[in-house]
Amino acid sequence: MKTNYSTLTLEDPIRTEIEESSIRVIPTFIYASVFASFCIAVGLQWDISWHMSVGRDGLFSPPHLAIYLGAIISGIFSGVKVLKTSFWGSLEEKQQTIKFWGVFHGSLGAMFCIWGAFAMLTSAPFDDWWHNTYGLDVKILSPPHAVLGLGMIMIQFGALVSVIAVQNRLGKNLQDKTKTHLHWLYALSSGFLLVMGYTFFAEYFFLSRQHHVLTYQVAMASLPILMVSVAFASPYKWAATKMAIVYTLLMAGMVWILPLFPAEPKLSPVYNYITRFQPFHFPFILVVPALVIDIIIAKWKNSNKWLLAAAISIGFVLSFVPAQWYFADLQMSEYGRGWFFGRYSLPYFANPDSPYRYIFHPNYISQGWDLVKGLGIAALIGLVTTRLALSWGNWMSQVKR
Amino acid sequence: MGKNKPKLLSMIKKILLPFLLVIILCSHVGSPGVIFEGLLGPYRILANINPPDVVPGTAMVTVIIPDNPVGILLEARPVYWSAGLKGTPKADPLVAVPGELGKYEGELWFMESGTSSVQLMMTVGGETFDTIIPVMAVPTAQKEMPVELGIVLSLLGILLVVLMVTIVASAMSDSIRDPGLERTSRTKKRSQIGIAVGSIVMLLILWGGKSWWDAESTAYQNYLFEPLSGQSEFIQEENGNYLHLRIDELKSTQGRITRKISYMVPDHGKLMHMFLIRKGDLDVFAHLHPERLDTLDFRVKLPPLPSGEYHVFADITRYTGFSETIVSELIIPPSSEFQLASNVPVYLGRDDTYTFSNPISNKPYSLDGDIMICGKPGIKTDLPGGYSAVWETETGKFEAGRLYNLDFALFDPEGEAAILEPYLGMMGHAVVLKHDGSVYIHLHPTGNYSMGSQMILLERFESGKIGFLDIPKSLSFQDSIDQVISFLDALPDTERDSLLMGDMVHYNWDDPEHQEHSMVSFPYAFPEKGNYRIWIQVKIDGQIVNGAFDVEVE
Numbered sequence: 001m002k003t004n005y006s007t008l009t010l011e012d013p014i015r016t017e018i019e020e021s022s023i024r025v026i027p028t029f030i031y032a033s034v035f036a037s038f039c040i041a042v043g044l045q046w047d048i049s050w051h052m053s054v055g056r057d058g059l060f061s062p063p064h065l066a067i068y069l070g071a072i073i074s075g076i077f078s079g080v081k082v083l084k085t086s087f088w089g090s091l092e093e094k095q096q097t098i099k100f101w102g103v104f105h106g107s108l109g110a111m112f113c114i115w116g117a118f119a120m121l122t123s124a125p126f127d128d129w130w131h132n133t134y135g136l137d138v139k140i141l142s143p144p145h146a147v148l149g150l151g152m153i154m155i156q157f158g159a160l161v162s163v164i165a166v167q168n169r170l171g172k173n174l175q176d177k178t179k180t181h182l183h184w185l186y187a188l189s190s191g192f193l194l195v196m197g198y199t200f201f202a203e204y205f206f207l208s209r210q211h212h213v214l215t216y217q218v219a220m221a222s223l224p225i226l227m228v229s230v231a232f233a234s235p236y237k238w239a240a241t242k243m244a245i246v247y248t249l250l251m252a253g254m255v256w257i258l259p260l261f262p263a264e265p266k267l268s269p270v271y272n273y274i275t276r277f278q279p280f281h282f283p284f285i286l287v288v289p290a291l292v293i294d295i296i297i298a299k300w301k302n303s304n305k306w307l308l309a310a311a312i313s314i315g316f317v318l319s320f321v322p323a324q325w326y327f328a329d330l331q332m333s334e335y336g337r338g339w340f341f342g343r344y345s346l347p348y349f350a351n352p353d354s355p356y357r358y359i360f361h362p363n364y365i366s367q368g369w370d371l372v373k374g375l376g377i378a379a380l381i382g383l384v385t386t387r388l389a390l391s392w393g394n395w396m397s398q399v400k401r
Numbered sequence: 402m403g404k405n406k407p408k409l410l411s412m413i414k415k416i417l418l419p420f421l422l423v424i425i426l427c428s429h430v431g432s433p434g435v436i437f438e439g440l441l442g443p444y445r446i447l448a449n450i451n452p453p454d455v456v457p458g459t460a461m462v463t464v465i466i467p468d469n470p471v472g473i474l475l476e477a478r479p480v481y482w483s484a485g486l487k488g489t490p491k492a493d494p495l496v497a498v499p500g501e502l503g504k505y506e507g508e509l510w511f512m513e514s515g516t517s518s519v520q521l522m523m524t525v526g527g528e529t530f531d532t533i534i535p536v537m538a539v540p541t542a543q544k545e546m547p548v549e550l551g552i553v554l555s556l557l558g559i560l561l562v563v564l565m566v567t568i569v570a571s572a573m574s575d576s577i578r579d580p581g582l583e584r585t586s587r588t589k590k591r592s593q594i595g596i597a598v599g600s601i602v603m604l605l606i607l608w609g610g611k612s613w614w615d616a617e618s619t620a621y622q623n624y625l626f627e628p629l630s631g632q633s634e635f636i637q638e639e640n641g642n643y644l645h646l647r648i649d650e651l652k653s654t655q656g657r658i659t660r661k662i663s664y665m666v667p668d669h670g671k672l673m674h675m676f677l678i679r680k681g682d683l684d685v686f687a688h689l690h691p692e693r694l695d696t697l698d699f700r701v702k703l704p705p706l707p708s709g710e711y712h713v714f715a716d717i718t719r720y721t722g723f724s725e726t727i728v729s730e731l732i733i734p735p736s737s738e739f740q741l742a743s744n745v746p747v748y749l750g751r752d753d754t755y756t757f758s759n760p761i762s763n764k765p766y767s768l769d770g771d772i773m774i775c776g777k778p779g780i781k782t783d784l785p786g787g788y789s790a791v792w793e794t795e796t797g798k799f800e801a802g803r804l805y806n807l808d809f810a811l812f813d814p815e816g817e818a819a820i821l822e823p824y825l826g827m828m829g830h831a832v833v834l835k836h837d838g839s840v841y842i843h844l845h846p847t848g849n850y851s852m853g854s855q856m857i858l859l860e861r862f863e864s865g866k867i868g869f870l871d872i873p874k875s876l877s878f879q880d881s882i883d884q885v886i887s888f889l890d891a892l893p894d895t896e897r898d899s900l901l902m903g904d905m906v907h908y909n910w911d912d913p914e915h916q917e918h919s920m921v922s923f924p925y926a927f928p929e930k931g932n933y934r935i936w937i938q939v940k941i942d943g944q945i946v947n948g949a950f951d952v953e954v955e
Contacts, residue, residue: 055490056510098575100567108576111568115561122557125550133544134621135457143614169580264491267512269484271867349512351868398577 025178026166026185032077033113033159034189039070040152041192044199045254045280052278052347055267059124067120067152074155075117082106082114096169098401107401109162112154119151141203153196160189161399164233169400183236190230190239191246194286197226198247202281207336207343208356210328212364213374216321220313220382223286224293225389228312231293232301232393240297244290251283255342265348272352278345285327289320305390313382317375332358430628430714430726431840431928432833435536436804436848438924441523442530444468448848449804449926450519450534454542457512462519464495465804469503474524479509480533482516482722483869486862492522511538514626515659516722518858533858535722539626539656543618562603569599627652629662633713633731635703642703646675646691646715648727656723663696663875664719666882669825670889670901671752673699674716674843676832677731679709682760683836683934686947689753691715693886696879704755708735712838720878722857726841751894752825754938756785756947782948787814788941790948793920799954804926807831807844809937811919811946818919824940826901829921836932844923894943927954 043066050063057064085093085105097105106114127144163185167174174182198205204218231240258277265274292315300308330336336343337358346352366374437448444466451461462477476492495507511517517538522531546554573595574588631648651660665672671690679685691701699715711731718724780792793808809829811819821828831844842849889897921939935950 055512096580098571100571108568108571111564111571115564115568118557118564119561122554122561126554129546129550132455132458133546134617135455135540143610143617146610146613165576266490267510268479268489268517269481269513270488270490271484273487395572395577399572400579401576 025170025174026181027081027162029077029081029110030159030162030166030185032073033109033155033162034185034192036070036074036077036113037156037159037189037192039066039073040156041195041250042254043067043070044152044196045251046258048199048280049254049258049277050263052280052345053263053265053274053276055265055348070155071117071120071151074113074158078106078110078113078117078158082110096401107162107165108399109158109160109165112158112161114158116151116153116155116158119147119154121151123148123151141200149196149200153193153200156189156193156196160186160193160230161396163189164396165399165401167235168397186230186234186236186239187242187246190226190243191250193230194223194226194243194247195250197222198251198284199280205281205284207281207328207331208359208361209364210324211360211366213366213371213378214364216317216324216375217378217381219284219320220317220378221385223284223289224313224316224382224386225392227286227290227293228297228386228389229393229396231290231297232390233396235397237298238291238294240290240293241287244286247286248283251281255279255282255345256339259339259342259345267349270348272346272348272350274346274348278347279342280345282331282341282343284320285323286320288323289316292316292319306387309383309387309390313379313386316382316386317379321375321378328360332360430728430842431835432842433541434926434928435519435534436924436926437532437534438806438846438848439532441521441532442525442528444470444473444523444525446521446523447804447806447924448519448521448534450536452536452538453511454540455544456514456538456540457510458540459508459510460519460536460538462495462507462509462521463804464505464521466503466505470525472525475505476522476524477507477509478520478522479511479536479538480518480520480858480862481513481538482518482858482861483513483867485865485867486520487865488867489520492520511536514539514624514656516858533862535858537723537725540621540624541626543622543625562607565603566596566599569602570595573598629660629717629725629727631713631715631727631729633711633729635731635733642733644675644677644689644691644701644703644713644731646699646701646713646727646729648697648699650697658869658872659719659721659723660725661719661721661875662717663879664721665693665717665879666720667886667889668716668718668724669827670886670897671825672717672882672886675701676712676714676716676841676843677706677755678712678714678832678834678838679707680712680730680838681710683834683949684758684760685709685711685755686758686832686936686949687753687755688830688832688938688947689755690750693879693883701753702750703733704753706733706755708733712834712841714841714843716843720873728841752945754945754947756936756949758782758936758947758949780950782950784946784948786941786944786946788812788819788946790937790950792935792950797952799927799952801927801930801954804924807923807925807935809921809923809948811921811939811941813941819939819941821919821921822940822943823898823901824938824945826898828939829923830938831923831925832936832938833925833927834934834936835929836934840928840931840933842925844925846922846924848924930954 043063046066047057047061047063050057050061082104085097086103089105094105097107098111099105100111123144126147130142130144163182167182167186170178201218201222204215209215227240227243230243258279261277262275263277293312296308296312296315300311331341331343335341346357433452433454435450435452437446437450439446445468447465447467449463453460460479464475466473475495477495478489478492480486480489493507493509495505498504498506509519515538517536519534519536520531521534522529570592574592575584578584578588629648629651631646634645634647636643636645648662651657651662668674672693673691675689675691677685677687677689685706687704687706689701689703691699694700709732711733713729713731715727715729716724717727780794780797782790782792784790789812791810791812793810799805811821813819824830827845829846833842833844834840889900892900921937923937927933931954933952933954935952936947937950938945938947940946
């Protein structure tokens with residue numbers, strides 16, 4: 001007992017040393033970028049819910065503030081880091097960065113974050129003008145929103161690139177603690193990015209459309225590029241699965257938390273008389289194809305990239321489509337309307353008695369040959385995006401600055 | 402029979418009143434504001450609503466309470482015909498404008514196109530009074546980007562493009578270089594390829610973005626409110642000359658139900674109020690009421706009007722509360738004048754009327770010092786039959802965008818106050834036309850709204866009906882409306898007027914200053930600068946009397 005005691009006391013100073021070194025190894029701006037990415041992902045889900053429940057917002061509505069907080073944190077931390085390295089940095093620091101425009105030294109991740117912050121800044125006056133000219137758009141995809149969305153994605157991507165660059169630069173010289181931090185940061189930043197990727201195309205992912213091939217074609221065009229590249233670049237096992245879990249928990253968490261708060265529609269006309277925040281979508285069951293991606297990459301990472309892409313794309317379609325198809329059935333049933341899946345959710349401006357509320361929209365149902373053909377096309381789209389994702393992942397695994 | 406008639410009348414009155422009294426809501430061209438004058442609780446108020454020009458967008462609501470009471474709470478909210486009161490969020494307070502006594506302002510969001518209204522609510526001493534003012538929510542404007550904003554956005558855009566090209570080039574070259582290693586010729590080459598690839602990608606994105614923007618802009622233009630148009634034709638027949646109006650079919654995909662032409666309902670007992678004004682000199686004015694031949698075709702007998710080109714404005718309204726003005730042109734050929742000169746008697750409809758006045762002069766009217774009404778100078782116009790009208794105005798100056806009461810005093814040939822009778826259910830009608838024809842509006846003493854439209858919206862709101870599902874079939878609806886019109890046309894004047902006036906409460910100006918003459922007053926805000934002509938129409942001794950005034954708005 002006594003000996004044990006003394007051993008414990010001796011360990012303490014050693015631990016502190018490790019912590020100090022890990023802090024030095026992972027720059028603060030990387031933690032800040034990942035946190036910014038989190039703010040953006042949460043802010044976006046919250047903002048959509050706000051538009052479904054309250055309707056009226058201003059420049060400084062709470063969800064907007066969450067998104068701006070992300071932009072500001074990421075922009076300032078990255079900007080300061082670049083300026084600091086450029087003008088006050090040591091030669092060693094400069095040698096770890098990219099020199100651009102003759103004077104600046106910055107990491108690629110920081111450059112992405114700065115670009116994202118500027119894009120978000122640009123979108124604000126552009127969006128304001130757009131609303132005054134074409135009316136307030138009650139949709140996710142419009143040109144100014146695309147600029148905003150690109151800005152947000154770039155910040156999130158910058159966070160991911162920053163994490164992976166540290167990982168690649170230090171390679172096997174990492175201490176356990178730093179390694180764990182990087183591992184977590186990688187899973188988190190990639191998961192937040194996946195939330196954004198999903199939301200960007202969410203107009204095609206509505207539950208009522210999930211028995212239609214277009215949903216899966218759009219999914220194959222947008223999701224593998226994120227999931228496969230992350231899995232391929234990762235030095236850790238099960239990267240895509242962890243990414244999918246983070247995505248699932250964040251989106252589902254919003255479905256569980258938002259309705260706890262009261263909301264009152266502030267715009268006319270109101271057809272659905274709600275009293276609580278209406279959550280956005282319950283997430284896709286992406287854990288299933290993520291497992292498939294991780295298994296295939298773990299087994300055949302070094303085989304021909306086209307063959308690998310084909311295997312992943314087919315595996316993705318064959319695992320994801322049936323899983324999501326029946327998962328959609330479950331959500332469409334009575335079970336889906338409880339708090340867990342949140343499919344009771346309906347915007348204040350939608351008619352609650354609509355005959356299409358709890359059915360798959362008859363215009364969006366694929367059957368028979370159409371279904372087979374459509375999924376074949378989805379797999380072909382997936383082949384292209386997966387192949388791109390492999391190159392992308394290959395590049396990400398080399399980024400060191 | 403004699404006993405049954407009042408019963409039948411009261412029954413018809415009850416059933417049809419909402420339809421009979423639906424009034425012109427946006428029967429105007431180039432004059433978007435909705436003006437209301439009336440009582441709200443114990444106070445007389447004047448409200449001016451500037452509907453949004455982009456939908457979804459905001460409307461500006463201005464309320465003036467001349468008594469400037471203290472301790473009141475004034476609120477407003479937009480209520481849609483389709484959503485009713487339950488589907489309308491809590492009202493927003495209107496805020497007192499500093500420095501302007503009794504003036505309140507507020508902004509309201511209109512999220513959908515269609516028939517809507519503003520509900521004004523006033524809380525005085527624990528009691529709440531409210532009123533409904535109909536408003537059409539339609540997108541009417543396509544805006545350009547201000548140059549300053551364009552410059553700022555362009556600069557930011559260039560920065561984003563250049564930075565992204567830099568990022569792509571760095572990603573392909575420097576980012577994968579081990580720390581501490583110098584650039585090699587290979588890195589440099591990859592960087593150059595990166596610049597090329599990045600530039601091409603950015604150009605593609607910009608091109609895609611532009612196509613997208615253009616497509617959105619085109620989609621918006623298709624969504625813009627397009628007024629109904631029509632073709633007016635002059636037709637000579639043995640028993641006289643006719644105007645045939647064919648309404649062009651609605652092309653817009655917006656408002657397929659709201660703007661259905663077969664949903665037309667009578668306004669002041671008439672399905673259509675048509676105004677003919679000779680172009681250029683604006684010296685000939687006629688107010689006619691065409692009959693419906695079928696859904697799109699209308700016809701009316703023409704009074705002996707001189708040849709020339711005419712503006713034709715036809716005001717209609719619908720069951721859904723949506724009303725508008727059909728604009729067309731009529732050419733009366735010179736040959737017809739010959740026939741008219743031969744003094745063939747023309748039998749017009751009993752409510753149809755026309756008048757000749759002096760051609761518009763380019764000089765604005767000056768105030769006549771000899772004409773003083775209540776100590777204020779006025780502009781006098783002689784009316785047919787020895788009557789006269791005086792436009793009472795303190796300065797004779799009018800500013801665009803400001804709300805005025807256009808006050809007219811009417812005199813009989815003896816110079817005594819003329820006794821006004823209701824004409825088509827109103828104590829007076831006025832038409833305002835900008836000399837170039839770009840602004841046209843039909844006014845009433847209550848503004849450009851009536852108690853009737855209030856009633857149709859209120860009744861719908863009380864019924865709790867929402868949406869577009871429980872509404873009548875267009876053909877049977879058209880038939881029953883035609884029957885109502887023929888019933889009304891067969892009624893004698895007094896009975897019809899009492900039916901048309903309904904429960905309308907005309908605010909009696911309790912104004913000792915004006916006891917010795919008859920006044921008719923129209924609240925209006927001229928939308929833009931320029932020269933305007935105003936025709937007023939009143940009924941004295943059973944005769945419809947028209948008079949024209951000119952005004953320059955600064």
